[in-house]
Amino acid sequence: MERVSGAILNQWRAEARRQALAEGLDPQEVDWLLQWGAGVDKLQLRLQTQVSLARPWEEAQNLWRRRLTERRPLQYLVGEAPWRQFCLQVRPGVLIPRPETERIIDLVQEQVELTPELAQGNWLDLGTGSGALALGLAHLLPEAQVYGLDCSAVALEVAASNARRYPPPRPIRWRRGDWWQGVLDLKGQLTGLVSNPPYIPRGELPHLQREVRDYEPVLALDGGEDGLESFRVLVQKAPEFLAPGGLWLAEAMAGQAPAVCQLLENQGEYGFITIHSDLAGWERFILARRR
Ligand SMILES: C[S@@+](CC[C@H](N)C(=O)[O-])C[C@H]1O[C@@H](n2cnc3c(N)ncnc32)[C@H](O)[C@@H]1O
Structure with missing residues (x-):
């Protein structure tokens, strides 16, 4: 040595x-x-x-x-990124999991403490990337069946490898598909879903810092013209998949939370819609329950 x-x-x-x-x-x-x-x-x-x-x-x-x-991100150079209790494998084609996203797992934990039934049943991480959220959920909720979905084959390969590195009590099931298309068999069966979807407005992509713009996958970043395209899909369809009382929780960019709340309100099937901040005080997380 x-x-x-x-x-x-x-x-x-x-x-x-x-x-x-x-x-x-x-x-x-x-x-x-x-x-x-x-x-x-x-x-x-x-x-x-x-x-x-x-x-x-x-x-x-x-x-x-x-x-x-x-200006290549250090995480891609070493092939690893620390995230919660894990050291996750990452590689080009897969978003580097961010520390602020860890808060989603804390929010789920808080909700489960308030409503213990949420610890059971099926949970879904939509746009799982490196599998960070799916893995966080599967370790937090040992009695739940966690699903991780992505449309990217590279992401799912990395996510599965991370789950082998940190095997949860109950194996995660991985699905490939364009949002809901990958989980049609789970209609009405979800206890909860989490997502950190692509949310950068397309016009802002060329102005991102070099590390992100030149190296991270556009698929993980591009939120369409106004940045809200994925949220529309996730908000509109989720009530078909969530059981009554099921939890909907997503991360958004600073400034987007009111618009996401409005989408949830307009959809009409959600209640208890709340906004939560990250550790820096930015309103980044939106939580709702299916009525
Ligand atoms: C912002 S990244 C989040 C990755 C991971 N959950 C995290 O927090 O680090 C968004 C993920 O959504 C996936 N994605 C983008 N469009 C999708 C679609 N139409 N269907 C399924 N997944 C999609 C991307 O491949 C990417 O892995």
């Missing part, structure tokens, strides 16, 4: 953090890469004179150079 002195790693860390700041990147990425490459956190770095590396030091340094020059 390769060994490098703590002083060298510390020196590299200071320089890489400086480069990150100069390039407008989050310097915490450096610590994350060190944790990945060296298997040590910054406290251990200070304490250890010699560090036994988890991976070749040259590899971590190369990845950091590519991060700076190509």
Whole structure:
């Protein structure tokens, strides 16, 4: 196993953090890469004179150079993204799961505490991507049958591999299809559904930061002309699939929540429509119950 002195790693860390700041990147990425490459956190770095590396030091340094020059997301470079208690596999073609999306699982947990019957039955993650939400649900609700759906074959392959890495008490069932087309057999049978659908208005796509615009899949981002196209499909059809009292919960972009609430109101079959904020205070989550 390769060994490098703590002083060298510390020196590299200071320089890489400086480069990150100069390039407008989050310097915490450096610590994350060190944790990945060296298997040590910054406290251990200070304490250890010699560090036994988890991976070749040259590899971590190369990845950091590519991060700076190509602006490729670090998660794609290392092939992993931390999300809740998991370290999920990611690769091009699959959206990198975001920390704010973790809140969906907390919201489900809060709802289950209020209404314990929600812990049973069938749950669906629409647009599962890396499988993050499906996996979060399946571990939170061991008695439920969780389904994860996506139209992307690459996403489903990665999601299934993540479920093998963190096997839930009850295996997730994966479905491929264009939204509801993939789960027609579940009509009237869902206890709850969650979704983080594509919601960026098409005209904004060219102005996204390079990491997202150049590397993340358009299919996961493009929400149509006004960003609400997927929400219309999810709101309109869900009452056919949700059992009475079933839970509807989705993530939206900051500023979209009132419009999504309006779609739910107009549909007419939902009650208890509420908006919830992310940790930064942005109103990002919309929750409703089928009447
Ligand atoms: C914003 S990503 C969310 C991925 C994952 N749930 C997460 O939170 O990290 C949206 C996902 O919806 C999928 N998707 C887009 N259009 C779809 C459609 N018509 N039917 C099914 N899935 C779709 C994309 O492939 C992508 O994986």
